[in-house]
Amino acid sequence: MKIAVLPGDGIGPEIVAQAVKVLEKLKAEGAPIEMETAPIGGAGYDASGDPLPEATLRLAREADAVLLGAVGGPQYDTLDRPLRPERGLLRIRKELNLFANLRPALLYPELAGASSLKPEVVSGLDIMIVRELTGDVYFGQPRGIEVRNGERVGFNTMLYSESEVRRVAHVAFGIAMKRGRKLCSVEKANVLECSELWKEVMIEVAKDYPEVELSHMYVDNAAMQLIRAPKQFDTLVTGNIFGDILSDAASMLSGSIGMLPSASLDEHNKGMYEPIHGSAPDIAGKNLANPLATILSVAMMYRYTFADLATADRIENAVKKVIAQGLRTGDIWTEGTQKVSCTEMGDAVLKAL
Numbered sequence: 001m002k003i004a005v006l007p008g009d010g011i012g013p014e015i016v017a018q019a020v021k022v023l024e025k026l027k028a029e030g031a032p033i034e035m036e037t038a039p040i041g042g043a044g045y046d047a048s049g050d051p052l053p054e055a056t057l058r059l060a061r062e063a064d065a066v067l068l069g070a071v072g073g074p075q076y077d078t079l080d081r082p083l084r085p086e087r088g089l090l091r092i093r094k095e096l097n098l099f100a101n102l103r104p105a106l107l108y109p110e111l112a113g114a115s116s117l118k119p120e121v122v123s124g125l126d127i128m129i130v131r132e133l134t135g136d137v138y139f140g141q142p143r144g145i146e147v148r149n150g151e152r153v154g155f156n157t158m159l160y161s162e163s164e165v166r167r168v169a170h171v172a173f174g175i176a177m178k179r180g181r182k183l184c185s186v187e188k189a190n191v192l193e194c195s196e197l198w199k200e201v202m203i204e205v206a207k208d209y210p211e212v213e214l215s216h217m218y219v220d221n222a223a224m225q226l227i228r229a230p231k232q233f234d235t236l237v238t239g240n241i242f243g244d245i246l247s248d249a250a251s252m253l254s255g256s257i258g259m260l261p262s263a264s265l266d267e268h269n270k271g272m273y274e275p276i277h278g279s280a281p282d283i284a285g286k287n288l289a290n291p292l293a294t295i296l297s298v299a300m301m302y303r304y305t306f307a308d309l310a311t312a313d314r315i316e317n318a319v320k321k322v323i324a325q326g327l328r329t330g331d332i333w334t335e336g337t338q339k340v341s342c343t344e345m346g347d348a349v350l351k352a353l
């Protein structure tokens with residue numbers, strides 16, 4: 001089990017260190033884990049002038065799984081676009097062909113009070129968003145900024161091939177089969193041809209999964225429904241940009257973006273695992289960050305890449321236990337609970353393991 005550890009920027013190194021403690025413990029118990037660390041994002045740029053250094057990409061290619069912290073920071077915002085930290089992240093997703101991004105939005109009952117929505121709207125929430133990750137307007141060509149008719153225009157191309165839609169559809173239907181057997185495909189087929197094709201392919205693939213109930217929703221309505229009545233959803237599947245936006249919205253239903261892990265998989269279940277939150281430069285280096293999303297990303301790694309469901313459950317149960325004990329980092333703290341630091345939270349999870 002070769003794991004490439006890419007801490008990245010901002011709070012990345014702090015939260016990844018806590019997840020690495022979990023992996024070290026499993027290793028000490030006998031799991032054949034090998035870890036190697038490499039820079040990515042701003043750290044990659046600082047180390048070698050490239051947000052995805054050659055050596056980092058090579059390490060990630062050779063690994064069975066990648067554990068990533070977060071990338072980005074204000075000091076890099078003025079760099080040329082290809083040198084920015086975000087580009088490193090987008091490139092590693094593309095290079096490793098990680099087309100299926102799984103973003104669960106799960107509410108821990110004790111955290112219902114930390115959500116900005118009423119507890120009755122979010123309690124029991126358990127949604128899985130499957131976001132296509134290597135296509136769409138993120139990667140479509142042509143793209144650019146140029147002068148036309150004496151003024152600058154900016155343009156990108158929203159593009160999906162049938163095969164790109166089909167492969168992510170199969171992943172989403174497969175996941176829906178293991179969950180509530182309800183899949184909602186989100187697009188904007190009332191306006192966009194790209195979405196029209198998306199929807200057609202979803203309907204074709206649905207024939208292979210007669211047990212799954214497929215529905216369709218326009219993305220604007222889906223944004224509204226996620227806030228109005230999120231529990232109507234079981235599994236959602238959507239394109240790259242819509243998934244980017246909806247998954248941030250969905251994360252807030254669960255109280256804190258600091259709780260949510262993600263998996264990005266290729267067709268062989270090789271995966272990159274990362275918290276869905278960003279590098280939070282404002283709290284970086286202060287031992288304040290919530291490491292639970294990163295620790296839960298290790299659980300997802302066990303579930304999807306190592307197919308070791310018992311260990312995945314064990315890690316998730318340890319996280320549930322520390323939440324039940326009332327331990328909270330600042331982002332999920334509410335009156336009457338105990339505020340802890342990033343490292344204290346990591347230690348508590350180790351103990352609960």
Ligand code: IPM
Pocket residue numbers: 086089090244
């Ligand atoms: C995400 C992030 C990235 C994305 C950024 C950092 C490029 O927002 O993983 O959701 O847009 O995909």
Ligand code: MG
Pocket residue numbers: 244245248
């Ligand atoms: Mg995003």
